[in-house]
Amino acid sequence: MQAEKEDDDDEGSPEEYVALSDFTGSGSDQLSFSSGDRLLVHTKPSPEWWWAELHEVLGYVPASYLRKDTDEEEEDTSPEDPWQDEEYFGSYGTLRLHLEMLSDKSRTEAYRQVILSNSASLRNKVVMDLGCGTGIISLFCAQLAQPSMVYAVEASSMADYTTQLVKQNGCEEKVTVLQARAEEVELPEQVDILVSEWMGNCLLVMMTFEFMVESVLMTRDRWLREGGVMWPSSAALTIVPCQAHSYYQEKMAFWEQVYGLDFTPLQPLAQQEFFTKPKFSHVIDPADCLATSCDVICLDMYTLQVQDLEEMQGLFQFCVEKPGVFHGFTAWFTVHFESLETGSPTVELNTGPHSEPTHWKQTLFMLDKPIDVYEGDSISGSITLSRNPVWRRHMTVTLHWNINNSNHSSTEETHNSKVGTKSFPMWR
DSSP: OOOBOOOOTTSOOOEEEEESSOBOOOSTTBOOBOTTOEEEEEEOSSSSEEEEEETTEEEEEEGGGEEEOOOOTTOOOSOSOTTOHHHHHHHTTSHHHHHHHHHOHHHHHHHHHHHHHTHHHHTTOEEEEETOTTTHHHHHHHHHSOOSEEEEEOOSTHHHHHHHHHHHTTOTTTEEEEOSOTTTOOOSSOEEEEEEOOOBTTBTOOTTTOOTHHHHHHHHHHHEEEEEEEESOEEEEEEEEEOOHHHHHHHTGGGGOBTTBOOGGGHHHHHHHHSSSOEEEEOOOGGGBOSOOEEEEEEETTTOOGGGGGEEEEEEEEEOOSOEEEEEEEEEEEEEEOOSSTTOOOEEEEOSTTSOOOTTOEEEEEEEEEEEEOTTOEEEEEEEEEEOSSSTTOEEEEEEEEEEOOSSOOOHHHHHTSEEEEEEEEOO
8 A cells, every 4th residue: 555645734845747657666655657647746855766646645756757847738748868868978978987997807808808719700800899989899809800890889979089099009991980879870881790898787777877788789680791790699687685784784774873862763764765776886795695696687689679678577586595684686797709710618708796896896686674584495586677668778677576484483574574576766
């Protein structure tokens, strides 16, 4: 049952907003609404979630689904830029992100190794490096192999500097830089190899409004010749139930005693502010994994279609390996690059806790309340990745879990916490 209407006479006047799309609340404190509904927003406790009213019922709503009502009868409620291209491409026009990516040795060396180990097969081939950034992958191709041409495609203003870097490193005969969006680029020929570093947090979305995978698929369908090669060739999203004592202590338990005072009334607000969205750049200690991790979504980059990205679902089944506190799930991804040469190993880039650290690190999804679990318990359920119907670079991750206790003496509280569902909008 959703939260009942409370007295707001002492608060400021609510603002009216129009719903841009349908939304189905996943918790008792979230409102469900339909496109075109007019909601009264009372407070904005965080940039992502607002406290609003619809039909005299109060609850939390995702801010990105709403637009300020202008009282125009024929208001156009479509967003000006559902892809947020100006901010997205603008972020790649500065050095901050490129420094982070180039400093990621695991990431950059994986691409270098792919090209080096397949250098013979790349000879006289046409390569496209999509979203090339500073052009590091294109330069690897030109210097380590003998392709006939590398088309380095970059939509941001960094393309001007990439052209300079290509010339500075004596690769202008092999590398052509094209400043264009993937959907608009024009090439004089089909390509044999399509390489791109499109991955983001939780595989598909990054804190900088990533979701580049759609552009990769559209480019594949348009420019990759029949029988051509995709790098990465496949990808997998992995999750594991985990403990997160330090993060829980920092954000939630902290309020139990603040300078000797009881601040627990702030805990519900802390839960809403800190635990309703994923914690990006999380680093999980392998000792905090409560079970063996599981691949929940696998992508074949040759067969994946754009429409498949609207909603992807995976199932999981974990057997708890040691007693502990189930705080949430941690996610990471792995991509594989198929080899073109007989005997050469498949190159893997793994962003998990048992591999060399990467700039992606891992992503933590916190439950609202921790749950004690015991060796032999099973945690089963599903994960669903749903694209935001309005803001196309955003996504919502919904986790549903069921805890089945093993043959131990369980407390009443544990039995009451067996089943849960929680949605995490992934946007900044």
